[in-house]
Amino acid sequence: MxxxxxxxxxxxxxxxxxxxxxxxxxxxxxxxxxxxxxxxxxxxxxxxxxxxxxxxxxxxxxxxxxxxxxxxxxHPDQIEEVLVTKHRLFDKKTRGYDKLREFLGHGLLTSDGEHWLRQRRIAAPAFHKRRIDGFAATMAQCTEEMLERWDRELSGTHERDLAAEMMRLTLRIASLTLLSSDTEAGGSSIAEPIGRAVTTLVHEANQRIHELVTLPEHWPTRRNRALKQALGTLDGTVRGIIEERRKILARGEHGGHEDLLQMFLEAADAETGARMDDQQLRDEVMTMFLAGHETTANALTWALYLLGKSPHVARALRDESRAVLGDRVPTAEDIPRLELARRVLSESLRLYPPVWIVGRGTIEDVVLGGYEIPARSLVFIVPWITHRHPDFWRDPEGFDPDRFAPERKAEMAHKHQYLPFIAGPRMCIGAGFAMHEGILVLAQIARRFHVSLVPGQHIEPEPVVTLRPKNGVKVTLDRW
Ligand code: HEM
Known part of the structure; x- marks a missing residue:
């Protein structure tokens, strides 16, 4: 060693x-x-x-x-080559994805080739615009319930961790909309153990990517014990959701579910008619369960952090939300009119892209930007860097939501200089979902609460599998 x-x-x-x-x-x-x-x-x-x-x-x-x-x-030109024009020359046989596969198996995010294409086709209808519009009511209702809880709890301690709050909210939204399962059923939330398990998992994956030797999983080390517990928690939850649905179906009831889980359960191979086996189903549901909430929670945490540092933008967002929404719970029709909320979210995704790095393996020799890149080497695209590179952005480190205003579109000279969801066939399937959710949540919070960062804390982005705030973001929340 x-x-x-x-x-x-x-x-x-x-x-x-x-x-x-x-x-x-x-x-x-x-x-x-x-x-x-x-x-x-x-x-x-x-x-x-x-x-x-x-x-x-x-x-x-x-x-x-x-x-x-x-x-x-x-550079956006080489990024376009990898993700769009020459995407067939790249795969996900990388060290990073190998490590993720140890936990997620072969779901949509981690698979390749024909298998990936088939699974993507099955999942795609769950993410069509019409479906996502239909999720807006759940997104808005979950957010209202969180705000009511904040209201009730304000009489106690005022300080809270935004990162934990956003994980709890987005976990509930993703499980309700995609799997019809409530993580707060019966008034108690399972967000805390899930949050702990996800944190263990992203750190473990990160360590495995960067260490030369990983001790066998059956060795009773502290790390292995923590991993076993984390996987147990997540697997138990995911398999529980699948079993519950299977029981409903076995009773001959449809249960009224037309969600992503139902699509995975009903999908049959065009030639053989075979359904997904238990392991494949577990991998797909686990992928959606994790990818569907962790990234969005980070995006919202960073956006609220930036708003906490920019009170004038926070006030403008409050005014927009009040003008558009009044006292109503928002609907999908409001989203296009919440223009500042969209800009704030877009700008935070630029400064703090939750997926800050994306890796690909080269299937064969390829020339990119005049450079010969050998077969079976690694290329990696780093939205964090391209999003902050002075070659492509004016005042790259500044928080300026209006750079996403239509009249300033010309400032973005390169199509792929902004890629929080990347691009091409492997673009995030949940991009529309995440934007809808982010806009609604930001508008609803800004309408009622003023977020202040607790002074003296050091907020540090932690580049693990995703970009998370290392020690959370401590805030106080006050009614305007
Ligand atoms: C702000 C929130 C989000 C960000 C920044 C984000 C970003 C990304 C990125 C960059 C990828 C491409 C990874 C790669 O190919 O190496 C990806 C893929 C994926 N994302 Fe997201 N995502 C977000 C939200 C969501 C949501 C809400 C869902 C599900 C509801 C989701 C599900 C997925 C899945 C399943 C894939 C794999 C797609 C495929 O390869 O076909 N993501 N995401």
């Missing part, structure tokens, strides 16, 4: 060799020492190191690591 000092030396050597294209268009490395991928650094330092690599070495940066050759692509 390589010890830490040796590993650091290896990474530093690798960094000196970055960006040597083989096609003759080599860019001389500047000599700056950038730890590859920022491995060994934590939190914001890692993101800064990767940004520095792009600023110093250009938009195609190569890292020669002992176990793989990796390329960081930060």
């Amino acid at each position: 390589i010890d830490t000092t040796t590993l650091t030396t290896v990474l530093r050597r690798a960094a000196r060799r970055v960006a040597r294209g083989r096609s003759g268009r080599a860019r001389a490395p500047s000599g700056a020492v950038v730890p590859a991928f920022g491995i060994g650094l934590s939190g914001r330092e890692r993101l800064d190191a990767m940004m520095q690599a792009s600023l110093t070495h250009g938009h195609v940066v190569r890292f020669e690591l002992p176990w793989i050759t990796a390329h960081m692509l930060t």
